[in-house]
Amino acid sequence: MASSLFSYLLLSLFLVCLGLIGVLIRRNLVIMLICIELILNGVTLNLLAINKFVTGGAAVGQVVAIFIIALAAAETTIALALIFLTFRHYKEIDSEKLNELKG
């Protein structure tokens, strides 16, 4: 089982779909950000499993995975700052109540 590619792919697909459900139905901005992190991890796991299978674990795939992790860190930083700002401004982080554009 540990050497079957399908189990890795199934896990990554599960993470991506779960994150998609979370982004679509949860309304708390922080939890939506957590779901986006799950999606990014699923994608990275998929990439690395396929990399192991196709090239035997070449370094190129690992470099791309490092780029994904670094970009995820940058994205989280900015998103958390924006969430914090939204909370201070509106006293609210419910995505369904943030629907007015009055500044």
Add this chain to the structure above:
Amino acid sequence: MLNDVIFLIFWLVIAVFAVLAVFLQKPIYNAFAMAFSIFSIAGMYVFLGYEFLAALQVLVYVGAISVAIIFVIMLSPPVTVSPKKINPYKILIGVVTSLALFILVFVLYYGKFFYEKININMPSQGVNEIGNLLAMPYAVPFEIISVILLVAIMGAIVLAKKEE
């Protein structure tokens, strides 16, 4: 055999904690569940033979991103959350979209990859190769990522700064 048992345990821990991270009700519990799930994904990388990436995953995700999320949750003043009724229409859209994606990709994978085995005993290329690639052929993307991280840090400080 023991390998498979440990693999199955990691698989289930990742799946269960990912479900908890999405569906629990208090953000702090979600953040801890996400940290645990992502920590176990580092174990998957060890199974695949990427030790360096596993260390990086623990450092960046568990050490930085989870801590930042927990930090923001702790920093926010307590907000009284009334028990909300979730719009059933929205749940329907979410579940249908996600299930459609799952079934589509599952069918594609099932035919193509179900019988494929990977040789996980063969070592992956190590830190030396990654360093060589980052130093020469991928130097420009590496520098761009560095600048993006710097700009993200400065942007976060500027955004979250208190206005006088």
